[in-house]
Amino acid sequence: MRKQIDITVDSAQTAVDALAPASGLPKQRIKDAMAKGACWWLQKGKRVRLRKAKRELQPGTRIELFYDDTVLAREPETPTLIEDKGRYSVWNKPHGLLSQGSQWGDHCSLLRLAELQLNRSCFLVHRLDADAAGLMLVAHDGKAAAALSTLFSSRAMTKIYRARVTGQLLAQDTKIDAPIDGKASVSHVKTINVDSETNTTLVEVKIDTGRKHQIRRHLAEVGHPIVGDRLYGTKAPSGLQLVAKYLAFDCPLQKHPVRFTLKCEPSVNN
DSSP states (O other), X not given: OEEEEEEEOOSSEEHHHHHHHHHTOOHHHHHHHHHTTOEEEEETTXXXXXXXXXXXXXXXXXXXXXXXXXXXXXXXXOOEEEEEOSSEEEEEEOTTOBSSOBTTBSTTBHHHHHHHHHTSOOEEOOOOOTTOEEEEEEESSHHHHHHHHHHHXXXXXXXXXXXXXXXXXXXXXXXXXXXXXXXXXXXXXXEEXXXXXXXXXXXXXXXXXXXXXXXXXXXXXXXXOBTTOTTTSOOOTTOOOEEEEEEEEEOTTXXXXXXXXXXXXXXXXX
16 A cells, blocks of 8 residues: 655644544554654754654644555664764665665665664765665764765765676776766776686676766676676576675764775675
8 A cells, every 4th residue: 555645734633643534544554654754744944754643733734644555564674883983883784775765764774773773863975775785874963974975976985895796707907987877987896706606706896986876787788787686687586796895085074094894794705
């Protein structure tokens, strides 16, 4: 079931009481949807999630509910905190977990799960495909988010990935610079090992730019899509074999170089 409810409250009442007759949903389902980030309202002129079902609403208050029982039923794998640096933290995002939520909910997102685990505000710094896994930074104040995001946009962040690709790919710092969506895109690929039995190759990829699906598209364009890539290759039970394994940068907050390496990688390390 998927439905969108948009109502303006005409009398003082709780959020769940207002949504129940308008949606036709049981109150318990509405409460669950609200807790998972599927309800929105305006607060101080800003559209934000409304999570408290018993919130008292005044006449004229507009609220929206984006209800999708398939989305709400998902049970995400828990991310692992690698290091808490105070104004930002470093996480290992598992395969299938979103970087951030959507209007339909945020319980399956790294930002929300990090917020719950650390009991601290969380801000998006960069994205990692939901199908991919690996290192992600999460900022804990707006200024930290802006400073760290600038490192990505200015190409001052060293980003290295591991991927298992189909076929036997022999590369030694091979440069792939095919434009993506009309924009300059550069990836450097190096072979780690070739598995002739499975006809796959483990590669390391360093990217200079961060276009959408850059690694996936570049590897597919040279004839070696990533194993399990349902968009640019062939879907597999193992899922997308792509992991962000290394981040290094000069920290603009603590004024010294930092580096993070994922020591325990998923099956792309096999």
